[in-house]
Amino acid sequence: MDTASNAVFWQEKWERGETGFHEPQANPLLTRHIAALDLLAGAQIFVPLCGMSQDMVWLAGQGYHVTGCELSDVAVRRFFSDLGLTPAIVQAGPLRRFFAGSISILEGNIFDLTPGLLGPMDAIYDRAALIAFPEDLRRAYVAHLLSLTGPVPELLVTLDYDQSCLKGPPFSVSEASLRSYYGKAYTLTLLESRAVEGGLKGRCPASENVWRLSPLLPSS
Numbered sequence: 001m002d003t004a005s006n007a008v009f010w011q012e013k014w015e016r017g018e019t020g021f022h023e024p025q026a027n028p029l030l031t032r033h034i035a036a037l038d039l040l041a042g043a044q045i046f047v048p049l050c051g052m053s054q055d056m057v058w059l060a061g062q063g064y065h066v067t068g069c070e071l072s073d074v075a076v077r078r079f080f081s082d083l084g085l086t087p088a089i090v091q092a093g094p095l096r097r098f099f100a101g102s103i104s105i106l107e108g109n110i111f112d113l114t115p116g117l118l119g120p121m122d123a124i125y126d127r128a129a130l131i132a133f134p135e136d137l138r139r140a141y142v143a144h145l146l147s148l149t150g151p152v153p154e155l156l157v158t159l160d161y162d163q164s165c166l167k168g169p170p171f172s173v174s175e176a177s178l179r180s181y182y183g184k185a186y187t188l189t190l191l192e193s194r195a196v197e198g199g200l201k202g203r204c205p206a207s208e209n210v211w212r213l214s215p216l217l218p219s220s
């Protein structure tokens, strides 16, 4: 799949309201393990492929500055309207920046985002972003992410299951694959693994895993 077809796939999902991945509350793996990133108060956290995730609200509530990136205009507008906020909107190259308080979302394709548009980040939080991409785009996504932020600490939530049970997304990402994507830049530590209650989509036994990625080289 190329990045353009991937974008059409997700835009259509939002237009049809097929957003079963959305969680009404902050993900417990985030709230339990954010401390593992050892962040300073007011740190800048990048949330790639953010959807309308409540994780951003929770992170902002902890005193962090949050910058998301999301393709869908529907998701971005709903995120702010559900909070009762009217965001300011400015053009940011080929993307648009929506912002209110300490949350800013760059609406557009992450592959069009540049380090200059994003600004310096202290950490990354990825839930259901890496695993949203099919295998052939995952490596490109990881390389692009690294080019955007440099090697900053990351909290990464993935799923591991038998891929023959479900087509995906979400895709299964094994530990070996993760190490092949990130191993040159990061040390990977599994912080917690828990069974998905009732199985993934009620069908496939799966584990949800949270990883800490610690840079091998400090960012400049």
Ligand SMILES: C[S@@+](CC[C@H](N)C(=O)[O-])C[C@H]1O[C@@H](n2cnc3c(N)ncnc32)[C@H](O)[C@@H]1O
Residues within 6 Å of the ligand: 006, 007, 010, 011, 014, 021, 022, 023, 048, 049, 050, 051, 052, 053, 069, 070, 071, 072, 075, 108, 109, 110, 111, 127, 128, 129, 132
């Ligand atoms: C599985 S959802 C996860 C959303 C969010 N992280 C969460 O936990 O609810 C993946 C999201 O990535 C967005 N997306 C997919 N490809 C993208 C791209 N190339 N650039 C920006 N956003 C993208 C989709 O629109 C969708 O909202």
